[in-house]
Amino acid sequence: MRYLISRRITQITVMALYIAAHVWGLKILEGNLSSSVLLGTVPLSDPYAVLQMFVAGSVITTDVLIGATLIALFYGVVGGRMFCSWVCPINMVTDAANWLRRKLGISHVQKRVYMSRNLRFWILGMSLVLSFAMGLTAFELVSPISMLHRGLVFGMGFGFSAILIIFFFDLFVHENGWCGYVCPLGGFYSLVGKFSLIRVKHNVDNCTECMKCKVVCPEKEVLHMVAKHSATVTMGACTNCARCIEVCDDDALNFSIRNFVDKK
């Protein structure tokens, strides 16, 4: 449970700091996840949003460029999709939906809707094409992620409906549908974290093939080595959420630093 609790604490703390900055003027972390200022000096920006702005033809300022580079470097080192499982507030919504889905056993009664894991990269590509063609930040203007983190700080409006759509989509339409298939920001961060250092490592000697990890993993493909051979999870799609580590009773999965040297 410790990883789950740490993730919830990080997610809630980040949002609480934004809210505290806006409501009480506590200047630790101001703005929202699109762009913020840390301790009144360090700019931080969403590199995907900045990429859309650039493609749309906006003049990118030094502040934003530094901010986006810092964030990209950070996630490039610690694990691209750590944003998804440790920071993004949508994670709490989809985790809740998928927990309920497992409890209700919806996957057992439902015919599988076919979606490709690559859908998010198509959407990512299309967002850039549309940004270029229309001179607008295509995903930012419709993003339910921004609706939530912006709404929590600056007012939701009807943003709850978008969050409900994601909740019901994950609950009734497709397991891990939003985060695992649709979200282009997740796709973007999985590319950013392609060569990140912090990785889950599987030790097949301890594995009893209970496959609990595969049940709980939101990106099952990344655990392809489980019960087959010892290896590090190298796919960018892994969100480092540590759910597999937590369900493993046999100490067959653990965090480790990626070893570039003995790579075949």
Added chain:
Amino acid sequence: MSKEKFSSRRKFLLTTARAAGLAGIGALVWSSMLEESVAHSLILRPPGALPEEDFLKTCIKCGLCVSACPYDTLKLAAPGDHKPMGTPFFDARDIPCYMCTDIPCVPVCPTGALDEQSVTTDGELDINLSRMGVAVIDSSACVAFWGIQCDACHRACPLIDEAIIIEYDKNERTGKHAFLTPVVVNDVCTGCGMCEHACITEKAAITIIPREVVLGHAGSHYVKGWDEKDQERVKDATGATTHTELSKKSVLDNLNDDSEFY
């Protein structure tokens, strides 16, 4: 030609066509959503905002300007506000811009969507340079135009007697009263909205409207001959000759020609 080869080629073509079709549907739905989301033209932006088209692609929707505003004037558009989502705006009737001299909302903008240069003269911030909109008076709803004395907007204007002036006229109806009517000087008005906020009518008779929506442009055809400065405005103007069916012949020939006019 083996059957198998044919079917794999066919499969490839069909898969490609299907992918293209799905991408096309996605692009059409998504782009129409975007078109609708930015269709709102009557939106008031914070001071120093870039022209709307550039603003939309440059604003990262972080809300730092909103947090910086000490009067809670600025808001970020949420779903249901019918405005481009996440972008800052204000409703002047609700809370106008109170024209802080240090303009806290502008320098915090990380992307330059709020352009500090546009509200700076000689290295100093000058809020009077901002052009958030322009006040427009509905003279049929404004009670001053009825002959009832009211100068609420004039008094509320931070650029009193510059951006809103009072004109005097005789009230012929009574024969002994005067009309004291407010007139907006478009070149000076910043669009802060304090007039709209102060207006005493049930629905404001003076409203802030984005400048690009309401202001005209005389072009270079007309010049104020009595104003030397105005010559500057048209110094780069070039002549243009239009060619129509009528202009093929000389004017006299056209007038004397009994053929039908076009």
